[in-house]
Amino acid sequence: MRLKGFRSIRGALLWRLGIVFAAGMGALYLAATSYAKFAADSSFDQLLTGSAGSIAETLSITPGEVRVDIPYAALDMLAAAPDDRVFYRVIGVDGKTVTGYSDLPFDTAATRRGGATGSASFFDARYRGEAVRFVTLGREVRVGGRSGWVWVQVGQTRAARSQLARQLTIRALLPIVAMTVLAGAVVWASVGRAMRPLEKVGQDLAARNAADLSPIATNVPREVETLIAAVNQFMGRLDKNMNVLRTFIADAAHQLRTPLAALLVQIRAAETNVGPARKDSLAAAGLSAKRLARLVDQLLSDAVVAHRAEARHTAPFDLKKVIEHSLHDALPLVGDADVRFTTELPEAVMLGDEVMVAEAVKNLLHNALVHGAADDRREQVVEVLLRRVGPTLELSVSDSGHGMAAEAIDAAGRRFNTGNPAGGGVGLGLAIVRQVAESHGGSLRVENRAGGGGLRVTLEFAAA
């Protein structure tokens, strides 16, 4: 089975890894950007604060007037950001600009927050067409007996900050990019390595003799051990089946040869004999041909059952009707026998393969009619009984023959095991019945009737 949408494990791994890393990189980019901006701001904010602080230190009050003496360093230190423009102003107690740029934007709220704690407060605003970072620093002074606040405001454009932030971001991202490339290369290489044992298995299988079904011996990674084990198990089963098939063919050939040989002898006898002896020989030849036909019929039936057992055509059907059909079909064999079909069920629905079950029933009836013949002095009786015991449908076919020896009963149902070597059976009928029972999850029971009254074969199926 192939992974949906992917033609290779390597591609799938790389693709997924790529997605994970891309997502990670996106998240990291955002994190790095925000951290870099924070870092750049905090380092340059210190510079701004230093500048504003050095201006605030020069604050003095001459009667009624706030004075500052801007230190050279206050503006010069801001040249640490080499290309940034610098703005400043000092706002007196009355809110008017004492000195500096009188039109600078002023964030009253931020300034109040900072002022309350006596610390610097920062805000960004646009001024003269550029984004500018401002710091405001408040100092409480007493002018004319009343106290008030003097604000020192210093601003600087953001070019150096942005540049620093960009550099920090890139430096943070470079290792991630490198890691991604490295991880991709490692995945590429290790998938190739991991797949090598599989390639070897493939080569081994391709180089094998068609009849060689021995297990694959190559060492494989744990992840594909189950696959190899399954393949080995499958080949084991195949091997066993092949062996069964070979045995079957050998047995079948053997079984066919005996009646054929007999037939040839009888035909030859018929050619030489004259009179009543010739007639007897012909009759014997006819009997042999009939038995041969029956054998071929059973081999065919066995093949059908074996094939259908593999194919599994499962559907609900009525077992009672199947029995009635089979009885009808068996009419030519009945002769003088008394066949009784007893059931109290209006219908007996079960799940399974109707054709297979029909074969099984046909074989049961055939066995009972052909091999269950009683002594001449007794009337031949075949009893067919269908009943329901709990969840189980039980079909039993009993005859009034001699029954079977105990050891034969144990072996009943194996191919080419006849319960009665003299009886002329080849031992396929019950084997077919057993296979049908087993492939339907049912069971087969063979027993001699109590009181020496012949053989009873019972089939059990689960009712639908």
Added chain:
Amino acid sequence: MMRIARMIWACLALTLAACGSPPGGRGDHAGQVVTVYSTTDSAVFNPVIADFRRLHPEIRLRYVELDAGPLFERFVREVDGGQGSADIVLSSAMDLQVKLVNDGYAQKHSSSAADALPPAAKWRGEIFGLTFEPVVMVVNPDLLSAEETPRTRLDLVRSLRDRLDFWKRRIGTYDITQSNVGYLLAAQDARQSSEFGALIESMGKVEARTYANIGVLIDDVAAGRVALGYNVLGSYAKSRLTQGARLRIVYPEDYTLAVVRAAFVSRTAPNPQGAHAFLEYLMSIRGQRILATRSDLAAASTRVPGQYGRLGVQGAAIGPLRPIPIGPGLMTYLDKQKRERFLANWRTAMGRN
């Protein structure tokens, strides 16, 4: 690229027949006027202007010479008023130039010539120093012998204290209340020198003369009315010297300030292409060499060898040369309160209340 695009456009606009000949290359600047506002004497700048005309005959330079303060005010007034103003502003009042750039009146100019300037001679990729100009003392050799001539500011302070009668009204310097360059130099002195306070105090005691125009001071020194002129731009002194004036130039050995003449292209330049071309020329090896050889200014570009050789002295004879760096720090002394206080202190020390 631009030139080719323009040519193609011109071809489309006219007829294909006119396009057979190769492009003139210079024709696209035809009739352009580049307006330069400058504090420098046009006499000092004439050689480079003439050379630029030879190189770009299609560009006509309109050279407007102004004092630093009025230049600043006029330029700001014109740009803010939306009128066409200068394409290029060129001034030795570095502090005012820096303020204009800081306040967003300049536009970027990038070139390899700009890269060849030392870092202290440029800022933001917008303003560029073209020449270094040492700030010197000029001495009348008839009044002060070589031995008597002070070599450092401390020497000068001692001499002023020791020889009160000799120095009475015989030392001159900028009137920093009137001259922007004078103010810039005094402010730099105040920043650099611990003796500056004592120096102006001593100058005040000998009733130093102050000049709005430094040329007059040099004339007075040459004529013997004044023995020593303090904080004189080297180029002026040098040109008087070559004209035959009786002068000795002293490069203070404690430190010698160097003023940087700085130029930028106006953000609202009516003719930015021509302006960039002129600025690029001024920074080019050719322009820098002419400034150095013909105008007696030290080239700022590191590509021109012997930067200070043209000053007429050996580099070793110049004290630690401290070019005033172009940067936001220069705006400190432009602060309204700072300036008022500095000028008030200066007036008090000089006894000019």
